[in-house]
Amino acid sequence: MITQIDNPILEIHDLIVSYDQSPVLWNVDLSLPSGKLIGILGPNGAGKSTLIKAIMGLVTPSGGYVKIFDKTLEQVRSKISYVPQRESVDWNFPASVLDVVMMGTYGKLGLFKRPGKKEKEIALSCLDQVGMMSFVNRQISELSGGQQQRVFIARALAQEADLYLMDEPFAGVDMSTETAIFNLLKEMTAKGKTVIVVHHDIHSAMNYFDWIIMLNLHLVASGPTDEVISEELLRKTYGGKLNLLTKVTDLIKQKDFNPLKN
């Protein structure tokens, strides 16, 4: 069940991504509406993070393309914000909460230039939005998982973008922080921003998201939440074994080259 959209904010066309020899995304083809809170669901190793990284140009696809606002990534980069997985960085890095949030302003600031008063004000107001004002000068390693997640979201807000891509912002977060983050995302979409979130919990996903993408190496579904959540599609995403796909992956691994690469 894949719903396509006219004038999409994001269009992914026949995207294939492989790591070394093994394909992790097969022919993902979808288009997404703007101003919605969109969830990417799927089991571990389904390629959820890879999809986001491919949209952000952090992994090079073997085939297909991504268009954002009907343009290439390079043309609209300043309108897109990215929240990486919390575990992907070393939180022992000697920096304060404010230092990390200021990084959100670096894109617009450009190379060489030092952040100044204006950037600091942006960062502070973003910290206020995520309720972390009292932690401005805290060393980042002293934060709890939920607080680190909020710092990353504040950094994304500081980018002042229109499209937000977040990799597991609810991972390692307690219930009250989860609700707070969710309400913040709701506010953002109410202002016309589009937020795409990698998520792992199906039950909360049903309540949270306007639109759901289900992924398990290939695209299972993409559409409005109430149309997509069905037992059959969930079984396809989480339950069904992809024997055939796995066999083909093994075949490709045995070759010395990747036939899917252009």
Added chain:
Amino acid sequence: MEDFLYFFTFQDSSIAFVVIGITLLGLGSAYVGTYSFLDKKALLGDAISHAVLPGICLGFILAGEKNPIYIVSGAFLSGALATFLTSWIRSNTKLSEDAIIASILSIFFGFGVVLLTVIQKSGNPEMAGLNQFIFGNAIAILEEDLYIYGGLAVLIIITLTLFQKEFSMLVFNPDFGRAVGYPMGLIRLIFNVLMILAVVIGIQAIGVVLMAALLITPGAAARFWTDRLHKLLIIAGLFSVISGIIGTYISFVLPQMPTGPWVVVCLSLLALISFLFAPKKGVLSRTIARQSYLKKTNRDHLLKALHHGLENGKKYLSIEEIYESFPYQISKIKQSIDDLIKSGLITKNQKLIILTDEGKSEAKRIVRLHRLWELYLNEYMNIAPDHVHDTAEKLEHILTPEVEALLEKRLNFPKLDPHQENIPRDYDDL
């Protein structure tokens, strides 16, 4: 003393030059090294510093003399080749990074030593002093060398300062940098070039074998003192400059002494001092914190014992009774008694120990925390009453008034703990 004054008053302009040179070198290498230490690439610095040796020798063979431009270029090129090979092998084979770095280091250094031996056998009269490049000799630096080494050091310091936010992003979160459109590949390349340059400028003064220490140790030692990048860079630079100047002074006073090893000895000493005595993260301050915590637990246990006495209708305990309830800890208990008398929580009358009003309230507080925690474990975590004592015994010393208020509220101001003992409140009369 005469030497000391002669050296540090810079009467000799060549000494002043050497000190300026070693200061710039120290700052530059500590600056680059701190970033590579934070990036967990310390081993790469070691590999590069060993890998410049064949380049130095080839530069010498081509020039036929110790021409600094040939030597610096040769060193830079072989360092760059080693860095490139390391990343090329990593992306094209399945070998692990430590194996690659260890092989590159030993292959390049081995080849360098072979070349050095060839040069020494050749009988070229200019070759004297070439093996100074192995352990370094800052005093032998000539003025013309200094312009090159010092100039490169200034270049490193300026570039790092200009690119500060870019390099921080490279170390902390390069993916985010790419996502906001920064050319992270180019920034990594510039950083690697600076790293090689930092090694190259140190070859004359410190030597190839020990240059890695000057890169990594200052940052690692400074990390004990601060959690902020700016301060970290300043402290690392300071450590590096101090060690550099002391090492140079020793080679000046004892002409046969190579500089590199002495710089490293000083640096190691500073690192050891940091490890032992740095506030908060040092071993000493952690030990002191632990000791004072243990003393507090001893005092708390004594107060509790006196409280139990009150619960059983005894208004005081004799010192003998106290010793009996804490066998093997008599010296600690004596200390606790003295401390508690000083803080006015107990009084000692002849050999009888009595709680003051203040002491009663403090003793009740500890017993209350203990029993509240037991009740919480029992009610909310479904732990049997005979399993709750041990954790309560540990947590009663650290639970804050804030947590206490939460516990009281959550448990609805309970009267009895899981063992049916009274949870004492301040208004209770004992």
